Amino acid sequence: MKLNLTLVALFLLCFQNNFSQEVKPITTIESQKNQEKELFEKQKNEEKLLKEQRKLEKEKRKFEKEQKKFEKEQKRISSAEKALIKYKDKREDAIKDLDKMQSKFSKNKSKGKLSPEEIEKENSRISKQQLKIKELEEDIADAEKKLNKLRN
Numbered sequence: 001m002k003l004n005l006t007l008v009a010l011f012l013l014c015f016q017n018n019f020s021q022e023v024k025p026i027t028t029i030e031s032q033k034n035q036e037k038e039l040f041e042k043q044k045n046e047e048k049l050l051k052e053q054r055k056l057e058k059e060k061r062k063f064e065k066e067q068k069k070f071e072k073e074q075k076r077i078s079s080a081e082k083a084l085i086k087y088k089d090k091r092e093d094a095i096k097d098l099d100k101m102q103s104k105f106s107k108n109k110s111k112g113k114l115s116p117e118e119i120e121k122e123n124s125r126i127s128k129q130q131l132k133i134k135e136l137e138e139d140i141a142d143a144e145k146k147l148n149k150l151r152n
Contacts, residue, residue, distance in 0.1 A: 077150045084143040091136040098129045 105122045108114050114122070 080147040080150055087140045087143055094133045101126055
């Protein structure tokens, strides 16, 4: 009887060891699956983050490119405005010069100091100055067209 009792106790101990060993691998396998699943999700999230980061970098480059293009357009507009102002100033100076020429010519002509050759020479100078003013007015019109084109 003692022998039976010892055998039963020994059998129970072995059964407990087997049962506890069987449970441990199952939980280990489940934890491995969970770890693998977590690792897979972590990798997936990292890939998403990398993809979003690349997308943001691409958008940043696109924005910088557009900003550079905008700044270039602004420089071109500024340059066209300066050219227009320059042509207007030149025209004003040419008109002042023409007025001076004409007043000087009419003074000298009324006094009778000019010979016919000098009169013709002054008339040609006045005509050249008038042509110069017309050319400047054409340049102003072209500069205004260019400026309007750049602004639109």
